[in-house]
Amino acid sequence: MPQESDLRNLSEPTRFKRALTLLLMTLVVPGSAQIAAGNKRVGRFVWRLLASLLAIVVLIAVLALIWRGPTINFIVQPWFLRVIQAVLVVLAIGWAVLFVDAYRLGKPLLLERNHRLTASITDAVLALGVVIALVWASTVVSAQADFVASVFGGHAKSKADKGRYNVLLMGGDSGKNRTGLRPDSMTLASIDAETGRTVLIGLPRNMAKVPFPEGTAMHDKFPDGFQWDDCAANCFLNGVYTYATQHKDMFPGVTDPGALATRQAVEAITGLKVNYFVMIDIASFVNLINAVGGINLDVGKRVPIGGVGSPIYGYITPGKNKHLDGYHAMWFARSRAGSTDYERMTRQKCVMTAMLNQLEPRTVLTKFQGIAAASKQVVKTDIPSSHLGTFVDLALDSKKLKVSSFSPVPPLIKTGNPDFPLIRTKVAQAIARSEALDKAAEDGSDQKTTTPKSTAKPSKKPTSTPTKSTPDVDDVASICTAA
Incomplete structure (x- = not known):
């Protein structure tokens, strides 16, 4: 990670560009800012977590293409939807923390006043946008879980008659x-x-x-x-x-x-x-x-x-x-x-x-x-x-x-x-x-x-x-x- 003294030797436009880049890296690939300029262990953990979640999503998508009905039967279960809701909330909190850390890694105190204000606003907008999107998604999932639980109860499953x-x-x-x-x-x-x-x-x-x-x-x-x-x-x-x-x-x-x-x-x-x-x-x-x-x-x-x-x-x-x-x-x-x-x-x-x-x-x-x-x-x-x-x-x-x-x-x-x-x-x-x-x-x-x-x-x-x-x-x- 660059020392503060090294960053002071950089020009102001370069420091400002670096601060914005770290924020955009966090938006596109969470954890990448930490890999590049912060705690690499944290960045690698985030990457492994995201890779695992992506693998699960891809697996479900493939199963939905092959066995659409049974896959939907599984993912609309209220307990599974509650798990998804919890995961989305955790992602929202974790992603927001990563944005705060990426802003810290950008060394805002070394930036000029206008650049520091721009970086602060950019960080707030990106973090707030991601959190709002994930929280909204969690409320949609919650509504689905409530709907399934209240309308579709634990009734007996009936087999098709003569096809x-x-x-x-x-x-x-x-x-x-x-x-x-x-x-x-x-x-x-x-x-x-x-x-x-x-x-x-x-x-x-x-x-x-x-x-x-x-x-x-x-x-x-x-x-x-x-x-x-x-x-x-x-x-x-x-x-x-x-x-x-x-x-x-x-x-x-x-x-x-x-x-x-x-x-x-x-x-x-x-x-x-x-x-x-x-x-x-x-x-x-x-x-x-x-x-x-x-x-x-x-x-x-x-x-x-x-x-x-x-x-x-x-x-x-x-x-x-x-x-x-x-x-x-x-x-x-x-x-x-x-x-x-x-x-x-x-x-x-x-x-x-x-x-x-x-x-x-x-x-x-x-x-x-x-x-x-x-x-x-x-x-x-x-x-x-x-x-x-x-x-x-x-x-x-x-x-x-x-x-x-x-x-x-x-x-x-x-x-x-x-x-x-x-x-x-x-x-x-x-x-x-x-x-x-x-x-x-x-x-x-x-x-x-x-x-x-x-x-x-x-x-x-x-x-x-x-x-x-x-x-x-x-x-x-x-x-x-x-x-």
Whole structure:
């Protein structure tokens, strides 16, 4: 290390340049200033520490490329995120200390007043900038850990059934003049466990006489379907959640009887095993949409804001690529005035599809704290944190593929007296046609497909989406096209 007497022999511009260089070296390669002009042992320790951290980051990145789902499953665990948070805080403190030491090594007392002031300000700005960046990163990680811990608990992991994950998406409405959270919209997302290609099965909330699997408490209570004398509107599909919640004694040891009974009804209706459920509180949906910056979608007709028991306050006007903030997106999904339940189901699919297609990684990163805070109030689910990576992986794949849909609604299905065997047949056909698209992509075929005799899974993920659609399977994008 140069002696102070040696530094005095240097010209003032050289001393000033040396002081700034040591600060910039600390910014670019922490510890390098100590190697060059200070305690080399400290510098080498910092380098070894940074090399170890870099090796861990590279290893995780390589694993994410090879095994994306399992790697994400690991890194989103709350305990691992807490470790990352602690490491970031330690790095912030350590880096700040290195800047202070680099400033000391620059011998500011040997500099002229203006140069000393410039070096001091530069040191403060660089140190403060690094600390702020690392502390901000630690708060993002903390928000992720809190979000995962509060929303995704220690639920049991469910295996794919016949190569598919079936997730029940429920839109609950806890608005004014309502008792509890009632699922007014239900969509079963059937997701191919290899490709991520998804079929959305929209279930009308006013479907009557819904069955339950044999051996369940609800089947024992309602062997001929969910109905009883003078049940009025309470005996529809959306009333299952409320009934089970109000009769918890039928479900000993069950945390959420409403969700369990509803998923059992959906299993009996569709013939598919429901792996998980996600309940979204539509009344709290506003903050989540605002957190991601709103959504863009096509509005085919004028949609009232308000109505059905309250005044109409305005309208969402038709148009292509309309930008909707949280308030208007919520009413686009929720509005009932002047429309049928089936049209409302279609609008909700539009919103879900827009969220899926427009939620980019950059948006998640830059607005994560707001998204996480809003999601904790909006989302309730039994998806375990150990399965998050799987669904993130599938969601990334599904963004490249068209989403198909099927809804058992009139004229095909009379919701007051549904033909459940027909519904199960149509659901199976919709899924088979969706799987055929992956098979066609794998084989390089663009021929129009019909219901296949076999639903064998492709051995690899498709690299592109066939351009031709299949009969009787609606593409959600076409449903959302403005008139």
